[in-house]
Amino acid sequence: MKNLFLHIKRDTTKWSIALLTIVLFITIPVFTIFINLFYGPGETWSHLVNKLLPNYVSNSFILIVGTSFLTLLFGISSAWIVSRYKIPLRKTLEWLLILPLAIPSYITAYAYAGIFDYGGVVEKLFNLKIDMMNHFGLIFVLSISLYPYVYVASRAFFLNQSSNIIEASKLLGASEKKTFFKLILPLARPAFIGGLILVLMEVLNDYGAAKYYGINTFTTGIFRAWFSLEEPDTAIYLSAILVLIIFVLITLEKQQRKRIGYFNATKNHKRVQRESVTLSIRIIFFVTVFIPVLLGFLLPLFQLLYWAYLTFTEVFTSEFLSISLQSLLIALSSAFVTVLFALSLLFFAKWNRLSIINMLTKFSVLGYAIPGAVIAVGVLIPTLAIDKWVVTIFREYFNFKIGFILNGTILALVYAYTVRYLAVAYNPIEASTLKLGKSLSEASKLLRKGNIETFFKIEFPLLKSAILSAFILVFVDVMKELPLTLILKPYHINTLAVKAYEYASDELIAEAALPSLFIIFTGVIPVLFLNRLIAKEN
Amino acid sequence: MEILQVKNLCKTFNKGKVEALINVFFSLEKGNILAVVGESGSGKTTLIRLIAGLEVVNEGQILMKENIISSKETFIEPQHRNVGMVFQDYALFPHLTVFENIAYGISKDQNKKERVTEVLQLIGLSGMEKRYPHELSGGQQQRIALARALAPKPELLILDEPFSNLDVILRNQLRKDIHTILKQTNTTAIFVTHDIKDALTVSDEILVLQKGNVLQSGKTKNVYENPEESYVKLLFESM
Numbered sequence: 001m002k003n004l005f006l007h008i009k010r011d012t013t014k015w016s017i018a019l020l021t022i023v024l025f026i027t028i029p030v031f032t033i034f035i036n037l038f039y040g041p042g043e044t045w046s047h048l049v050n051k052l053l054p055n056y057v058s059n060s061f062i063l064i065v066g067t068s069f070l071t072l073l074f075g076i077s078s079a080w081i082v083s084r085y086k087i088p089l090r091k092t093l094e095w096l097l098i099l100p101l102a103i104p105s106y107i108t109a110y111a112y113a114g115i116f117d118y119g120g121v122v123e124k125l126f127n128l129k130i131d132m133m134n135h136f137g138l139i140f141v142l143s144i145s146l147y148p149y150v151y152v153a154s155r156a157f158f159l160n161q162s163s164n165i166i167e168a169s170k171l172l173g174a175s176e177k178k179t180f181f182k183l184i185l186p187l188a189r190p191a192f193i194g195g196l197i198l199v200l201m202e203v204l205n206d207y208g209a210a211k212y213y214g215i216n217t218f219t220t221g222i223f224r225a226w227f228s229l230e231e232p233d234t235a236i237y238l239s240a241i242l243v244l245i246i247f248v249l250i251t252l253e254k255q256q257r258k259r260i261g262y263f264n265a266t267k268n269h270k271r272v273q274r275e276s277v278t279l280s281i282r283i284i285f286f287v288t289v290f291i292p293v294l295l296g297f298l299l300p301l302f303q304l305l306y307w308a309y310l311t312f313t314e315v316f317t318s319e320f321l322s323i324s325l326q327s328l329l330i331a332l333s334s335a336f337v338t339v340l341f342a343l344s345l346l347f348f349a350k351w352n353r354l355s356i357i358n359m360l361t362k363f364s365v366l367g368y369a370i371p372g373a374v375i376a377v378g379v380l381i382p383t384l385a386i387d388k389w390v391v392t393i394f395r396e397y398f399n400f401k402i403g404f405i406l407n408g409t410i411l412a413l414v415y416a417y418t419v420r421y422l423a424v425a426y427n428p429i430e431a432s433t434l435k436l437g438k439s440l441s442e443a444s445k446l447l448r449k450g451n452i453e454t455f456f457k458i459e460f461p462l463l464k465s466a467i468l469s470a471f472i473l474v475f476v477d478v479m480k481e482l483p484l485t486l487i488l489k490p491y492h493i494n495t496l497a498v499k500a501y502e503y504a505s506d507e508l509i510a511e512a513a514l515p516s517l518f519i520i521f522t523g524v525i526p527v528l529f530l531n532r533l534i535a536k537e538n
Numbered sequence: 539m540e541i542l543q544v545k546n547l548c549k550t551f552n553k554g555k556v557e558a559l560i561n562v563f564f565s566l567e568k569g570n571i572l573a574v575v576g577e578s579g580s581g582k583t584t585l586i587r588l589i590a591g592l593e594v595v596n597e598g599q600i601l602m603k604e605n606i607i608s609s610k611e612t613f614i615e616p617q618h619r620n621v622g623m624v625f626q627d628y629a630l631f632p633h634l635t636v637f638e639n640i641a642y643g644i645s646k647d648q649n650k651k652e653r654v655t656e657v658l659q660l661i662g663l664s665g666m667e668k669r670y671p672h673e674l675s676g677g678q679q680q681r682i683a684l685a686r687a688l689a690p691k692p693e694l695l696i697l698d699e700p701f702s703n704l705d706v707i708l709r710n711q712l713r714k715d716i717h718t719i720l721k722q723t724n725t726t727a728i729f730v731t732h733d734i735k736d737a738l739t740v741s742d743e744i745l746v747l748q749k750g751n752v753l754q755s756g757k758t759k760n761v762y763e764n765p766e767e768s769y770v771k772l773l774f775e776s777m
Contacts, residue, residue: 003596006610011594353594353613439629442592445616446623447643448690457642461633 011353015451019348019357022341026364029378029419033239036381042231048221048238056221056238059135060245063203063210063217066139067146071199074143074292075150076192080180081285083158086274088282093289094155098148100296102523104480104497105145106208107516110504111300112141113212114307121303138213142206144296146199151292153195157188163273197253201246205371207483208501218242219483222373226487232381239374246369301520307513315514320499324518327479327495330410331522334417335425335475339467341418342425346433347459350441351451368423372416372484379416379488383407413488420484421477425470432466433459472526479522540604541694541726542566542589547598549584549750558584560750562598566694566743571720571727573737573758575773576747582730585747586696589728590623591616602693622692626699628683630671636682637667643690657685660719677708684716688723695720697729701736713739734773738762746770 081087082094100108115121116130116137123129131137161184169179207219218238225235277285308315345365349358367375383406394400406412436459444454460467482497489498496515503512547562559581566572574582587593588608589600600608602621607614622643631639640657641650658664661681671679680700687695700716701709717740720727731737737744738758745755746769753767765771 003610007594007596010611010613437627439625439627440631442590442616443623443625443629443631443686444642445592446590446619446621447686448617448645449642450615450617458631 008354013351013353015348015351016354016357019345019352019361022345022348023357023360023364026341026345026367026419026422028382029375029416030243030363030366030370032378032381033236033243033374036233036236037240039233041237042225042229042234044225044229044231045234045237048225048234052216052221055216056218059215060204060217062135063139063142063215064200066135067143067199067203068196070139070143071147071150072192072196074147074296075195076154076185076188078147078289078292079151079154079158080184081289083155084274085282085285086276087285087289089286090274093286093293096293096297097151097289099524100145100292101148102476103145103297103300103516103520104208104482105142105202105206106212106482106504107304107500107512107519108145108296108300109138109141109209109212110500110509110512110516111303112137114509115299115303133213135215138209138215141209141213142203144292146202147292147296149198149202150192150195153198154188154192157191158184161187194253197249200249201369204242204246205373205483207373207486208504212504218245219371219373222371222377223483223487226377232377235377236381239371239377242374243370246371250366250369304513304517304520307510308517311511311513315511320514323494323499323515324496326493327497327518328522330413330493330495331475331478333410334414334421334478335471337414338418338421338425338474339429339471342422342429342470343467345422345426346430347451347455350433365423365426367419368421370420372420372481373487375416375420376484376487379412379419380407383412383415408490410490410493413485413490413493416484416488417474417478417481420481421474424473424477428470428473429463429466432463436462472529476523476526479519539568540565541568541602542728543599543601543604544585544589545599545601547585547588547600548596549581549588549593550596557750559588562747562750562752564745564752564755566726566728568726569721569724570742571717571729571740572743572745573741574728574730574745574747575732575734575737577732579749580747581750582732582747583698584750586623586698586728586730589694590621590696591619620693622687622690622695624680624683624687624695624697624700626702628671628679630679630683630686632671634670635667636663636669636671636674639671639682640686640689642686645690653689657689660688660722661685662715676704677712680704680712681715684719688719688725693726695725695727697727699730699732701731701733716740734776746773 078093078097082090082097087093113132116132117123118129132140165183165187166179169183174182204218206217207223210217210220211223218241222235222238222242225231225238345361349361352358384404387404387407390405391402394402440458440462441454444458445451449457479495480497482501485495485498486501489495496519500512500515500519503509503515543565544562547559548557549559550557562581562585564572574585576582584593588595591608591614594613595608595610597610599606602619606612607619631642634642636658637654640654644650644653654667655664658666661684663678663681663685666674666678666682671682674682680703684697684700697716701712704712713736719725720740729736729740741758743756744758744761746753746761746767748767748769754761754765754770761770762774765774
């Protein structure tokens with residue numbers, strides 16, 4: 001015990017304190033949710049439990065089951081075909097299949113509502129009216145928007161799969177179909193389940209699409225409790241249940257990720273060779289792969305372009321330009337702050353000698369798994385408490401009336417984005433530092449340079465692309481973000497995502513197209529740039 | 539004069555489950571070269587990392603010129619220990635030229651250009667200042683790593699398996715060169731190796747480790763002629 005105390009005293013440095021401060025700062029929203037559970041639920045909780053909670057649970061369950069089925073179907077089939085077979089435009093299709101991620105799911109939802117609505121393209125061409133505003137419609141739009149998570153994970157697995165396994169199967173007399181279903185698919189399970197867990201986390205996070213399609217979920221319930229019922233305690237209870245569900249999903253994902261290593265090809269493996277197929281099969285495969293691209297990216301994009309053409313003069317005003325600029329500035333500043341926090345977390349942990357504090361850093365990067373609405377609630381409560389306390393102090397001790405300094409300000413919004421997207425910045429930078437290894441920084445220290453000097457002279461120059469990638473990824477995510485922004489944005493500030501949502505809520509769905517396209521544009525361009533950067537580095 | 543003293547040094551990993559070093563005790567006189575020899579997992583790398591300040595001790599003390607630099611109460615940061623190190627993978631900074639790599643650790647009150655030229659001449663690579671590490675051969679990178687570690691004139695130089703990435707011919711050549719350079723500059727050095735031939739060629743003293751324990755230590759010639767443990771005997775017989 002005495003030794004332990006001596007070690008702690010010796011190893012506690014300014015970096016340990018700095019690291020602990022950052023970890024506590026980032027985890028405040030999640031701890032707030034759980035601490036406030038002890039204050040008990042709001043007055044409407046029992047009504048909610050009896051009348052609404054079963055609805056939230058059943059709807060969430062239906063969405064989970066439905067999107068799981070469709071995303072697995074689209075994701076795995078397209079990943080296998082582009083990895084295994086020679087089909088026309090394969091290289092182009094490989095990256096087109098990722099593009100649906102550039103369109104936020106609520107925007108895809110608006111687009112399809114218009115495509116299938118009265119006067120929409122489907123009615124005009126086929127004299128057919130399909131009601132999208134139900135569970136099936138929502139499952140469809142969420143699936144075609146989020147299948148790329150399954151596609152990317154499955155494709156990475158299939159490309160690294162050894163061809164020896166397939167050859168061995170064929171020599172034992174198995175057909176291509178049998179090899180795929182009996183051998184490849186079970187082996188790929190950890191990979192596509194990992195992708196599926198990301199899909200389900202996004203499904204539970206969704207607000208805009210579910211709200212527009214009139215489906216009650218946990219996230220819409222949190223909004224309702226907070227804004228309509230004005231019952232923050234009830235919103236907290238709903239948030240806590242949602243966090244528990246997410247926690248179960250994360251645990252499943254981690255278990256699957258551990259198994260991926262077990263199934264990875266050994267060093268001496270031959271990569272899967274792409275096979276030629278007959279013309280008819282090539283056409284079938286091409287169509288199979290093209291369908292998700294068409295449904296997930298091209299159709300929504302064309303619909304939005306058409307609407308934007310119709311409403312351009314009406315929407316493209318100085319107010320719209322001001323909102324675009326505000327969105328850009330908020331996204332740029334949030335990306336900057338988030339990357340700064342990610343770097344601080346990573347390097348303070350590296351410079352800290354107390355291993356117990358380093359374990360706590362894992363909690364800081366859980367924000368990405370927690371829905372934006374929950375983080376917003378977790379930020380609102382403490383910032384409101386601090387603001388009320390400061391106002392009281394100034395009023396009682398200085399006889400001075402001041403407004404809120406945190407709540408309803410950009411500070412709270414940027415803080416919430418940082419908590420939500422820290423993992424998005426942290427993970428790529430961490431991966432690059434691991435690739436860099438320890439010896440360069442150790443060599444620098446033994447050449448009499450301290451931590452800060454080592455960082456700026458050695459590590460930062462070598463991590464520039466990872467830092468830029470992290471910045472771009474956070475920027476794109478903040479531009480698209482809706483539920484958290486709706487709750488926390490200052491009254492006088494607006495973003496493109498909120499503007500698109502407001503237009504859609506007012507049934508001005510065509511007017512929502514231009515802000516939606518701006519969001520997509522800011523998503524696609526950086527992603528393509530990132531793709532080139534990664535290809536250049538490889 | 540003793541540059542380095544290591545007293546009852548203990549180091550564990552994995553919450554005490556793995557004992558990497560157990561009661562290690564030795565000292566090193568100024569100008570001497572000590573070889574730390576042992577198989578993989580014997581604790582050689584852990585020992586030099588503790589001396590360099592890249593790990594913290596669990597028990598025991600490490601002293602440089604009779605000042606405690608590491609103990610269970612004290613820890614002096616690596617940048618303040620005046621210890622240089624040549625890493626197994628060389629750890630040359632890829633974005634800096636040879637000149638910038640070597641000049642990196644030289645203090646501001648020294649003439650950097652003069653000192654860099656001096657050490658490049660010492661290692662026989664004059665004229666390489668503007669090259670980048672990826673433009674050098676393995677042997678050249680090894681020498682530049684040595685030059686970089688020597689340039690700030692450290693009290694103690696540590697070499698971590700300096701010849702492991704080199705072919706046999708280069709290895710033999712560098713053994714002699716490093717011995718000459720260290721003696722010429724009167725540098726006190728510890729080098730880690732699993733190859734007994736390195737120890738016999740380069741070192742004045744030897745420390746044999748096995749599973750974290752010191753089996754035998756002393757003047758290389760004495761240990762070679764009088765191995766006390768069967769493992770030490772086997773080590774020399776394996777040449």
